[in-house]
Amino acid sequence: MVKLIPTGGAGPSGLRLLLVDDDSDDYLLTRELVEELPGSRFSLDWVDDFDEAVRAIGRGEHDVYLIDYRLGAKTGLELIAALKGQKCSGPIILLTGQGQFEIDQAAHEAGASDYLEKSALNAVTLERTIRYALKQYAHEAELERKVQERTKELEDANAALRDADRRKDEFLATLAHELRNPLAPIRNALEIQRMATNNPTTLESARQMIERQVRQLVRLIDDLLDASRMTRDKLRLELETLDLIEPLEIAIETSQPLLAQASVTFERHIPAESMRLRGDRVRLAQLFANLLNNAAKYTEAGGRVTLSVEKADGSAVVRVKDTGVGIPPELIPRLFELFAQFNRSLHRSQGGLGIGLALVRRLVQMHGGSISAVSKGLGHGSEFTVKLPMLPAS
Ligand SMILES: Nc1ncnc2c1ncn2[C@@H]1O[C@H](COP(=O)(O)OP(=O)(O)OP(=O)(O)O)[C@@H](O)[C@H]1O
Ligand SMILES: [Mg+2]
Structure with missing residues (x-):
């Protein structure tokens, strides 16, 4: 046969x-x-x-x-x-x-x-x-x-677009939620003011409440504006020669209330020597504050947040380390993407739009530096390392 x-x-x-x-x-x-x-x-x-x-x-x-x-x-x-x-x-x-x-x-x-x-x-x-x-x-x-090659490319591009589209939808929901959040306490405070016209202590605490919530709204909208500038490539730096300690001190001061509110111990290890660089004071302060705020937001009471600075190969190396909820290693590659948020359910009350780290990375890059993150996984804390080129000491 x-x-x-x-x-x-x-x-x-x-x-x-x-x-x-x-x-x-x-x-x-x-x-x-x-x-x-x-x-x-x-x-x-x-x-x-x-x-x-x-x-x-x-x-x-x-x-x-x-x-x-x-x-x-x-x-x-x-x-x-x-x-x-x-x-x-x-x-x-x-x-x-x-x-x-x-x-x-x-x-x-x-x-x-x-x-x-x-x-x-x-x-x-x-x-x-x-x-x-x-x-x-x-x-x-x-x-x-x-x-086949072209089809694969198109399929990949299509998937990426779908993913981006889905994230935008999620972001819109988050945004609506975050913008609405402060309104209820503001409305309450206004009601209290109407009722308690003759109690100065109550009036004052209602006023403070409105002030806090309005500040939160302003912060959200500022972040939104930054995100929009970032996606349109419209972020600009105002460069000056400065000592790294200056924006760091501003950042620590900015994040102090959040760190205190989170009941975490804050430690700083900053050498006394000067570290001169070309940078935008306000933006550098903003990026370090974002990292410190995250450390405070994603660490339970009793935890520890450490800020340390050292010099290495002509760069200033700034580390923000916490003992908080940590980040699953497989999510780290997407951490710095705009609107990426991983533990919202855990930290819903903490709010935020998922803009912070995307902005941090862009600002670090605009300063000629780099940023990386490591975590041993959920529950094991996180560490963010920023490297910024320094001016040669002369
Ligand atoms: N120190 C950290 N520990 C654990 N998870 C973190 C930490 N920093 C960031 N993350 C995770 O990365 C996500 C993105 O952080 P990012 O700062 O960009 O956004 P956000 O803090 O959620 O909101 P925003 O900063 O815009 O107010 C967070 O939602 C959180 O899931
Ligand atoms: Mg953040």
Whole structure:
């Protein structure tokens, strides 16, 4: 039944042909032709059975498939159809009897590369047909590869867009929530003011409440404006020569209330020597305050936040470390993306829009520096390291 008979002959770089033909005389003829082909680069295997042919082609071990149109009760076209559109490892050339021109058309439609009349077959035509079929096949494979590559690129881009779109939706929900949050206490305070017109202590605490909530609203809107400037590339620095300690002190002062409110211990290790750099005082203070605020926000009462500074290779290295909720390592690559927030459910009351770290990274980069984050995972604290190039000491 099965006659996968190798003729041998072809070297390791030779071409393996598979003949599917139910007639052994035709096999012998084809084999003679193949042996005549120049360069003895060809080897010929043979199967005479329809089902075996489907399996042999499926194994993809051959470079060219020569398929006889007449295969017992079935046809070569049926064989091609039985491959169910799976990609063959090489071109298919259909062999037919004389004058079966209608088969030519059908063969092409079925996916065969070419069609040869058996009666007109000789070594020259066979070699030429194989050569052309291989060339065309390689060309099609290359096109196919390019199409697949492009499709993959489009799919990736599409997924990224979907992801960005989803994050924007989530962000809108967060924004609405965050903007609405301060309104309830403000409304309460106004009501209290209306009722308690003659109690100065109550009036004063209501006033303070409104002040706090308005400050929070202003902070949110300032962050939003910064985010919008950042995405439109409109952030600008006001550069001056300064000592790093100056923006650091402002940042510590800014974050002090939040650190105190969080009941965390705050430690600072800042060397006395000066660290001069070109930078924007306000923006540097803002970026360090964002890191300190995060450390306060994402650390439970009783925890510790440490700010340390050192010099290394002409850079100032600022570390903000906390003993807080930590960050799952797999999320760290997305930490500095705009609107990325991971533990909102844990810290809903802490609020925020997911703008802080994106802004921090951009500002650090605009100062020619770099930022990185490490965490041993949830519950194990986080550490942010900012490196800023210093001016040479002279
Ligand atoms: N020190 C930290 N410990 C644990 N998680 C952190 C820490 N800093 C940031 N994160 C996580 O990274 C997310 C992004 O931080 P980012 O500062 O950008 O946004 P936010 O603090 O949620 O809001 P915003 O800073 O805009 O008020 C946070 O929501 C939080 O999940
Ligand atoms: Mg933040």
